[in-house]
Amino acid sequence: MPQPVLLLGAGRAAHGGYPLARIAAVRPVVLVGASAPGWARPFLSGLLAADPAQEAETAETVARYAARHPVAGVLTWSRAHLAVAARVTGRLGLPGLPYETAAACADPPALRALLVRHRVLPAGPEDTEGPLVSAETVVLDDEVRITALTRTTPLHHSVHAHDGLLHNRFLRRTVERTVRALGLTHTVAHVGVRLTRRGPRVTGVAPHLPGDLIPWLVERATGVDLVGAALAFACGTVPDVTPTRQRAAAIRFAEPTGAGRRGYWAVEGDDAHQCERALEGVAGAAA
Template sequence: MIENILVIGSGDQHFREYALRGLAKRYHVLLIAQTPTSWQSPYAADYREVELADKAQVLAAAQDLAARHQVAGVITWDEMQVAVAAEVGVELGVPTMPVDAARTCRDKGIQRERFAAHDVPSARFCLADTLDTALVAARDIGYPVVVKPRGRAASIAVQLAGSDEELRRAFEFARGSENSSIKDGLVLVEEYLQGPEISVDCWVLDGRVEPYVLALKRTDYPPFFEEVAHVVGDVLDEQTTAAVRDVTVRAHRALGIDRTVTHTELMLTADGPKIIEVNGRLGGELIPYLAELCTPGFSVGEMVGAVATGRTPQTVAAPSRLMGIRFLYPTHSMVFHNLDHPAALADEPWVQEIRQVTEPGLQLHLPPKQFLGRAGFVIATADTVSEVDERLLALADKVSLVGTPLADQDQ
């Protein structure tokens, strides 16, 4: 008998279809989403359209679907729905991530407090309710510091401040960019951890935390930390990998995370790996998709479905190659038309994919006017990390963003 899994939020087709497709190969998908079905239709056995920001609508839709189908699991890969999915699981009597853990995954400040209480290596921090408190904390921690909203994702509005004046601007920007679900006005001011930044994606079931993909992160557009590229695969030496695994497992246990998949961000400092944050959902930026591409026989959707239904996922083989993704940004504000590149470029054996993700006619800007203002992305493979980086840069350089410049250009 094929089991039914309730999925809350389908996400963007370019960035989540691979997961929904893999899930639908083994399970019946009961989908609750924001818009009428289009690309999701082949994967959804049943569907409800709701306003996802309205928790009551989501719960009502879940109860309606559960009345028609026996639900074996509840999942989401939508950052804004992580806590809601856990609450829906409780309402339906379906085991899922503990509600407290799910809510903690949505608040970086609470995470810092839990890490400190459980001696998980992380950044020194302060939750500042006023600018004066933030200034005192920054001077105590030592400049530069990182200033961030507590409930946003994808490094949006996260900013480096190297002086009192920069902190003043960063503090107000972070407060004004906060997720609407966090209403207390507290801004996170924390130590600037230096070193290579990495991410670890894991599945977690019955207390077992198993990493299934590592990635090196590349950021740009200082003083912000816009995520512009990732390299996935066997990217660390054996000793560092073991240390990263140990810290990642300790972080999950400190937060009480279980029965879910996660995306953890760390910094490889001179003092060892330190946790930046743990996200209680499938990794973004197509990192899990790249794991599929470089790992024979691996399906992210099947893994997510197994965890949601309380089954141990199949063992993941070691990556057979390195894979990288780089996102394509405009050089200035524009009305985007299309991507242009030599036709033969896509036929190069090391080029995996060139994809446009923004519709023609939309405006694109650079941080801080717009975060994640991407026209598309390129994916390439190589034998070494440095070669992947080089190929991604070369590939991105050969893809042109065609558009109409806007008078209000980014500075």
């Protein structure tokens, strides 16, 4: 049986359900958390009881576990758990982010200061207009590869394999300089950018798998498996991120209910316009 990976925090079902199911089909997954949510239990091979918010205690608990059970790698898709994940991987000698990088990415003011120090322009209060995109990026040694661009609003995401912005040299340069500033290597990263009249401005960096089913959109549109890439990096191997599809995919979320749950509609098609028409159709039928 393959060695397990440790997952620090399961997150919400809409965020973690898709990647967790994909990872569990390849390797056993042991959740590090206070408890396992019901939706995640079918995909887990075990629970290591610890509170990831307690960094030192969690690192010690994981170290004791790893001394008895070989671990292939450590994953998280929560900004709040980046620092403890880096502390754990550093202690176990496993692939992962440098602690300083993880801590900066988990703290927006620290991230902003780091970007400014490296002459990367973050979005400011005056940068409130212009479309929001996120560059779904895979960093292979010194190569910064933007596998897809997600066009995003609070209730809508779309990915098109032939998005013209993929050829925008200012956007690509901004993403590359952001990756260099943070010292990211061997990771999947979600780099948020607002396209202002003054040029691209970085809105945030998540050096882990993005949520809101964005990995599903990327795979349906381009064939690139971001989940598999993140797992490969965590286990110290190099993923194949060669595009195999030239499609489009989109998702629209319903307004949150009183219980905080969100329904959604997801579609794929030959291009972005086809996806938008399909979303209008399914959303209208459900209204």
